[in-house]
Amino acid sequence: MAADDRFKDDASLVGRVKRYARVGTAVGGLAARFAGDSVFGIEFDRGEQAVHLKNALGGLKGPLMKVAQILATVPDVLPEEYLQELGQLQTNAPSMGWVFVRRRMTAELGPDWQDVFASFEHEAAAAASLGQVHRARDFDGRDFACKLQYPDMRSIVDADLSQLKLIFSIYRRYDRGIDPTEIHTELSARLHEELDYRREAANLALFGRILSRVEGVHVPITVPALSSDRLLTMTWLSGEPLLAFKDKPERIRNAVATNMFRAWYLPFYRYALIHGDPHLGNYSVRSDRSVNLMDFGCIRVFKPTFVTGVIDLYRALCENDEDLAVHAYETWGFVALEREVIDILNLWARFVYAPLMRDRVQPIQENEGGVYGAQVASRVRQELRRVGGVKPPREFLLMDRAAIGLGSVFLHLRARLNWHSLFHDLIEGYDERALTARQRKALKACAIPLP
Numbered sequence: 001m002a003a004d005d006r007f008k009d010d011a012s013l014v015g016r017v018k019r020y021a022r023v024g025t026a027v028g029g030l031a032a033r034f035a036g037d038s039v040f041g042i043e044f045d046r047g048e049q050a051v052h053l054k055n056a057l058g059g060l061k062g063p064l065m066k067v068a069q070i071l072a073t074v075p076d077v078l079p080e081e082y083l084q085e086l087g088q089l090q091t092n093a094p095s096m097g098w099v100f101v102r103r104r105m106t107a108e109l110g111p112d113w114q115d116v117f118a119s120f121e122h123e124a125a126a127a128a129s130l131g132q133v134h135r136a137r138d139f140d141g142r143d144f145a146c147k148l149q150y151p152d153m154r155s156i157v158d159a160d161l162s163q164l165k166l167i168f169s170i171y172r173r174y175d176r177g178i179d180p181t182e183i184h185t186e187l188s189a190r191l192h193e194e195l196d197y198r199r200e201a202a203n204l205a206l207f208g209r210i211l212s213r214v215e216g217v218h219v220p221i222t223v224p225a226l227s228s229d230r231l232l233t234m235t236w237l238s239g240e241p242l243l244a245f246k247d248k249p250e251r252i253r254n255a256v257a258t259n260m261f262r263a264w265y266l267p268f269y270r271y272a273l274i275h276g277d278p279h280l281g282n283y284s285v286r287s288d289r290s291v292n293l294m295d296f297g298c299i300r301v302f303k304p305t306f307v308t309g310v311i312d313l314y315r316a317l318c319e320n321d322e323d324l325a326v327h328a329y330e331t332w333g334f335v336a337l338e339r340e341v342i343d344i345l346n347l348w349a350r351f352v353y354a355p356l357m358r359d360r361v362q363p364i365q366e367n368e369g370g371v372y373g374a375q376v377a378s379r380v381r382q383e384l385r386r387v388g389g390v391k392p393p394r395e396f397l398l399m400d401r402a403a404i405g406l407g408s409v410f411l412h413l414r415a416r417l418n419w420h421s422l423f424h425d426l427i428e429g430y431d432e433r434a435l436t437a438r439q440r441k442a443l444k445a446c447a448i449p450l451p
Contacts, residue, residue: 095124095132096150104148108231116226120146128281130194130297135236143236144223149197157191186394190276194297197232199448203296204234206446210271216259216290237292239284246412255289257415261422263293264406268399269311269426271439272302272451276398278405300398301443301451304436305331310399311427314353317346325349333393341390344383351376352403355419364410364419373404 101122105113114120117136124132131149138144150156165184193199201222208219218237226233245256260283268274275282277298284292309331316324322342329337329345337345351373355364365373384390410417443450 095127096148098122100151101134101148104151104230105146108148108228109226117144126281136233143238144226144233145220145236146226147197147232147234149195149230153195154192157195161188161191182391182394183397186397189394190298190300190398193299197227197229200232200297201227202446202448203299206273206299206442206448207267207275207293207296209445210267210442211263211293214262214266216255217263218286218290218292220292220294237284237294239286239292242280242283242285242409243412245285245289246414250414250416252289253413254415254417256285256291257410257413257417258422259289259291260406260409261417261419263291264402265423265426268302268402269307269430270435271442272304272307272435273439274300274302274398274402276300276401278402278409280409298398300395301439301448302395302399303451304432304439306395306399307435308430308432311430313349314356317350317353318357332396334390337390338387340387341384344380344387345390347383348376348380352400352407356423357420359418359420361416361418363414363416364407373407 120136220234223233282295313328
């Protein structure tokens with residue numbers, strides 16, 4: 001093994017050990033506290049323990065912050081107290097300095113990398129959990145976004161995922177509403193994919209291909225000659241944050257919401273894939289109300305049967321067809337569902353599908369107060385706990401994440417649209433075989449494996 005390779009392995013080992021120590025101390029302390037309270041009959045205070053967990057993890061940069069964002073949308077995976085505290089952690093973490101940037105760019109593009117650009121901003125334009133973005137310009141006047149991965153992220157992801165399993169196990173000891181085993185598996189797969197910038201470049205090409213003729217949606221274009229395993233260079237898309245539009249006239253807010261709806265759901269119903277991370281930092285809005293869709297690390301490719309299940313459940317709820325509802329849940333991967341559990345799952349399904357079932361202009365949520373879906377999620381949580389819980393399939397996670405994440409966006413915008421009409425425009429003439437053919441063709445063109 002070459003000296004450089006040994007150094008990389010040693011650095012990876014050191015990074016992993018440090019991460020295990022820091023995160024493990026935080027989570028291990030929570031576990032010990034819970035065990036002690038249980039032995040001595042002391043009531044376990046979830047709110048207090050959640051504050052301890054947040055304080056312990058507050059200084060860390062890494063995937064646990066992204067995990068908290070995703071889990072916040074799935075009822076009962078973690079207690080509400082945990083998610084409220086974790087949600088306060090700094091998601092736009094402080095960026096790495098110029099010394100790191102210069103060293104990483106040299107490693108990815110060679111010692112003369114600065115000669116490629118007419119300008120390269122030293123300060124990061126954005127910093128997130130896995131990497132940071134710098135704005136640059138070439139000698140033809142084109143603006144680029146250069147996304148650099150932080151050092152030793154694979155070791156950090158592995159360490160955090162290991163400790164997340166412990167967090168899940170702690171919660172499961174006193175609340176069995178949802179078995180998170182498959183959810184942990186899904187999070188592991190998606191986070192490891194996010195570390196593969198060549199995979200993200202392929203995802204960009206895929207979405208660029210399928211959204212190229214969709215009015216009101218823009219996707220960056222990758223620059224392969226300036227990209228590598230840990231550097232992704234793409235065209236810069238200018239726009240304003242979505243919240244800058246929340247007080248605009250209703251027609252403008254509705255136009256933005258319509259473009260957001262199409263950007264996320266046309267790929268799902270036409271190609272069985274979805275952008276799995278609809279938080280405010282992953283899109284911006286142009287002056288013409290079109291949207292820029294960004295950050296394609298977290299993409300979920302589904303089997304076409306999963307989309308069929310989504311449509312079947314919609315039809316089952318519209319027609320009160322219990323057998324079709326059971327078939328839909330089984331298509332998704334739920335097993336051994338009893339009638340009472342199905343009724344509880346339908347509580348959540350009826351909430352998510354409600355705007356699609358009424359053919360009229362309306363807000364996404366009739367009661368616009370509070371967090372989108374919070375009241376229904378709380379009821380589902382209580383009912384699942386009462387009947388002994390359920391084990392959701394892994395595919396369920398990012399679909400639910402998209403539904404709730406976008407619902408929150410529409411709530412922020414106070415959009416009033418005919419959601420039924422938008423939805424039926426997408427599923428009109430749905431044919432699983434045609435979807436399968438389109439998906440295979442698109443994935444093959446972008447060298448992405450079939451699900």
